[in-house]
Amino acid sequence: MATMNMIEALNSAMDVALTRDPAVTIFGQDVGYFGGVFRATDGLQRKHGLTRVFDAPISEGGIVAVAVGMGAYGKRPVVEIQFADYIYPATDQLISEAARMRYRTGGEWWSPITVRSPYGGGIYGGQTHSQSPEGIFTHVAGLKTVIPSNPYDAKGLLIAAIEDDDPVLFFEPKRLYNGPFDGHHDRPVEPWSKHAASEVPEGHYVVPLGKANIVRAGSAVTVLAYGTMVHVALAAASETGIDAEVIDLRTLMPLDLETITQSVSRTGRCVVVHEATRTCGFGAELAALVQEHCFFDLEAPIERVTGWDTPYPHAFEWDYFPGPKRVGDALRRAMEA
Structure with a gap:
C-alpha cells in the first residue's frame, strides 16, 4: 500500500496498465513530455517510451477517431481530453463510431477505448473549463460512464475501464485531484494542496464497473x-x-x-x-x-x-x-x- 492522492492513483493505474499489456497506449494533448495539464501522466513517457505515451494535435475529434481505429485493430488506447468542456468536437466519433462499433459489426469488431477527462468546477476555470457533461453521454447506448470519488476507486476503476472491451468515458472530478475537500465547505479550501490522500495498493487491482x-x-x-x-x-x-x-x-x-x-x-x-x-x-x-x-x-x-x-x-x-x-x-x- 502507498499513500496517494487521486492524481497519483490515476498515474499509478496507467503505469500498471502500460506495464501489464503492450496493447495499451496513452495519448492526448500534452500528456507525453509535459505529463498532462494536471500531471496525471507525469513520468509515463520517460518510463514507457515515445511510442507508448505521446502527444497529439489539438483535435479532440481526431484524437478519439484515431483511438477508435486503434481499438478496432486490437490496441487499447487511453486518451485524455484535456477538459471535459473540450469533448464536444469528438461526440460524433464517440456516439456514431465507438458506441456502435460492436453492434453494427455483429460483434466482429469492438472499441476497447478509454477516454479520460477532468470534469466539473472548483478550480476557477471559468465557463469553458468547468462543465459536467455526463448526462449527455449516459443517454448513449454502448458507452460506459465512470466517475470516481476517491483515490482508491480512481485507480481500480481506471484499470477496469482500460481492461474493458467497450468504450468508457472516465470523468475525473478536478476538485478531488489533490484536495483537501471534506465536503463541509461552501467555499474553496485550497483545492490544489497535497492532503487529500488515502491508502492505495501499488500493484494491479480492479474496482468492478457497474457496482456502487x-x-x-x-x-x-x-x-x-x-x-x-x-x-x-x-x-x-x-x-x-x-x-x-x-x-x-x-x-x-x-x-x-x-x-x-x-x-x-x-x-x-x-x-x-x-x-x-x-x-x-x-x-x-x-x-x-x-x-x-x-x-x-x-x-x-x-x-x-x-x-x-x-x-x-x-x-x-x-x-x-x-x-x-x-x-x-x-x-x-x-x-x-
Missing part, C-alpha cells in the same frame, strides 16, 4: 451521489444528524440499480445530488428509476439537489455548487414530508 458503494450506512433516507458530491452528501448527513445512507454510484452506466432499489425500499426516502445542471441531468434518470421500482415503498417525494439551469456561472461558482446546506435542506424536507 455504500459509503455511509443509514436507515432514514437514501442519498445518491457521485464524484465530488459524495463528500458533500457525507458532510450534509453529518451536519444534520440525519441517519442517511449515502451511496457512491461510481459507475453511471452501467448503473447498479439493485443497490439503489434495495436501499430506497428500506429507507422509504431518496435525495439525488449532482453538480451538473438540473434539467435532463442524470439525477432525472435516477429519480425516474427510483419512482418506477420503489413507488410503493416511498414515504416522501424524491428530492433533487443540483447545479443551476444556466451557463456555467464563473462569478458565482461556489453558489452554483450544491453544498452541505442545500443538501441538508433537502434531507430535512424528505424527512418532514
